[in-house]
Amino acid sequence: xxxxxxxxxxxxxxxxxxxxxxxxxxxxxxxxxxxxxxxxxxxxxxxxxxxxxxxxxxxxxxxxxxxxxxxxxxxxxxxxxxxxxxxxxxxxxxxxxxxxxxxxxxxxxxxxxxxxxxxxxxxxxxxxxxxxxxxxxxxxxxxxxxxxxxxxxxxxxxxxxxxxxxxxxxxxxxxxxxxxxxxxxxxxxxxxxxxxxxxxxxxxxxxxxxxxxxxxxxxxxxxxxxxxxxxxxxxxxxxxxxxxxxxxxxxxxxxxxxxxxxxxxxxxxxxxxxxxxxxxxxxxxxxxxxxxxxxxxxxxxxxxxxxxxxxxxxxxxxxxxxxxxxxxxxxxxxxxxxxxxxxxxxxxxxxxxxxxxxxxxxxxxx
Numbered sequence: 393x394x395x396x397x398x399x400x401x402x403x404x405x406x407x408x409x410x411x412x413x414x415x416x417x418x419x420x421x422x423x424x425x426x427x428x429x430x431x432x433x434x435x436x437x438x439x440x441x442x443x444x445x446x447x448x449x450x451x452x453x454x455x456x457x458x459x460x461x462x463x464x465x466x467x468x469x470x471x472x473x474x475x476x477x478x479x480x481x482x483x484x485x486x487x488x489x490x491x492x493x494x495x496x497x498x499x500x501x502x503x504x505x506x507x508x509x510x511x512x513x514x515x516x517x518x519x520x521x522x523x524x525x526x527x528x529x530x531x532x533x534x535x536x537x538x539x540x541x542x543x544x545x546x547x548x549x550x551x552x553x554x555x556x557x558x559x560x561x562x563x564x565x566x567x568x569x570x571x572x573x574x575x576x577x578x579x580x581x582x583x584x585x586x587x588x589x590x591x592x593x594x595x596x597x598x599x600x601x602x603x604x605x606x607x608x609x610x611x612x613x614x615x616x617x618x619x620x621x622x623x624x625x626x627x628x629x630x631x632x633x634x635x636x637x638x639x640x641x642x643x644x645x646x647x648x649x650x651x652x653x654x655x656x657x658x659x660x661x662x663x664x665x666x667x668x669x670x671x672x673x674x675x676x677x678x679x680x681x682x683x684x685x686x687x688x689x690x691x692x693x694x695x696x697x698x699x700x701x702x703x704x705x706x707x708x709x710x711x712x713x714x715x716x717x718x719x720x721x722x723x724x725x726x727x728x729x730x731x732x733x734x735x736x737x738x739x740x741x742x743x744x745x746x747x748x749x750x751x752x753x754x755x756x757x758x
Contacts, residue, residue: 395738395747397699398577402742407634414630424626426606433629436636437588441565445591445598448624449605452551452573455587456484456521458622459547459571462589462601465490465518472512473521473549474504475708475719476727480573481523481549482708492717493517494709496724500666502526502679502734505726506534513542520546524553524563526703526736527579527646527674528665532558532566547571550590555579555643555674563674564590569597574632579646579674580639582628645741646675649748653678653737656752661689677703678739684758686733692758693737698751701736 404411418429430448438446449455465471467489473481475494485492493512498505504522520539522530532548539546546567553563554572564570572578574586591598600617603610608619650673654664662680667673682689693700707727709719721728737751 395698395743395751396740397701397738398740399742400576400581403635403740406742407638410634411631414634415627418626418630421626426623427626427629429626429633430624430629433624433633433636434588436633438590440636440639441562441590443565443590443592445595447589447591447598447601447605448629449587449589449601450622450624451585452571452575452587453480453484454605454620454622455571455573455589456481456547456549457487457620458601458604459569459589460484460488460490460519461604462597463519463545463547463569468516469518470514470516471519471521472509472517474523474727475710475724476502476704476730477523477525477549477708478551478704479708479711479713480551481521482714485521486714490518491516492708492714494719494724497726497730498531499726499729501528501531501668502665502730503528503530504535506531506538509535509538510542513538513544517542517544520544521549522546523549523551524556524566526665526679527553527556527676528667529553529556529558529563529566529671529673531668536567545569551575551587552578552676553674555639557672559670565592568592568594574628577676579643579676580632580635583631584625584628586624586628586632588624642741643674646739647673649739649743650675650678652748653739653752656756658756661758662755675739677701677736679703679734679736680755681730681733682735683733686735689755689758690735693754696750696754698754699738702734703736705731707731 434446469490548567548570551573556563570590574582604619605622608615608617
């Protein structure tokens with residue numbers, strides 16, 4: 393039995409007929425950039441999320457950049473976020489000349505701790521940028537209230553959480569604006585890079601984002617903004633339109649597997665991301681905190697050919713690229729503790745029951 397971390401081949405075989413037809417339609421049309429396939433996907437995705445506007449773009453990183461730029465974030469502004477994330481979140485802030493201001497993690501949810509946000513707000517704060525980590529939305533009701541009380545904007549980083557929900561609303565529709573990624577390993581993944589900015593109740597902002605991602609053009613060769621080449625190509629949009637139809641079924645399967653893990657893994661050895669009753673995770677990853685030495689557990693998994701990953705071994709505030717911020721070890725103890733103890737195991741929707749049982753057995757024998 394060979395267990396894989398993510399079985400994209402099995403997924404393709406399941407939807408192959410539809411995907412092949414969709415890709416052939418793009419090739420036949422020869423409309424590869426911002427074609428009908430992109431418009432169709434944006435409309436379907438907006439309907440799925442129950443939002444007014446979805447703007448497809450070239451990656452999740454560009455989605456963050458475009459969202460922040462459209463919000464007017466610029467040099468000297470402060471954006472509150474967490475250091476326990478992939479670097480793209482903070483890259484986008486820094487490329488605009490803004491300053492990332494970090495808030496420690498909640499040890500139960502692994503997400504940004506909303507109780508620590510207010511103390512980091514200054515007159516320079518412009519945006520709060522929570523990450524819906526591992527597929528679980530952050531505490532968006534508390535974060536949105538803090539933003540409202542302080543006249544700030546919330547930008548949800550939903551790169552890992554499309555298919556999740558919070559208080560009955562889909563992730564991506566939990567704040568003024570959201571950014572997501574369609575990297576192949578995401579719950580909704582393309583066959584290359586891709587992303588989207590999700591905009592609620594603001595057509596003017598959506599229009600600006602569409603201009604920014606196409607070299608700042610308002611019409612051909614008329615450039616009203618300094619933009620980027622950040623367009624979503626039609627081939628990726630065609631694949632995403634097919635996969636979107638099956639997303640909820642795949643997320644349900646991820647949750648079935650997660651329930652088995654939570655009910656069977658030894659609580660004396662592992663703790664897990666806490667999910668509130670009103671939240672529903674997309675389980676982009678299933679992450680455990682090792683209560684015993686992590687290395688011994690990972691060596692045991694490797695010997696038994698169980699794939700594993702660590703998200704994220706070095707928090708952003710300790711990365712060399714962000715030395716200029718002046719943070720040091722000990723500044724965010726919860727985040728640093730998670731980085732030293734957390735690891736992830738397979739949870740893709742094509743994992744067989746017997747494979748799940750093997751993973752549980754191996755973990756419990758570690």
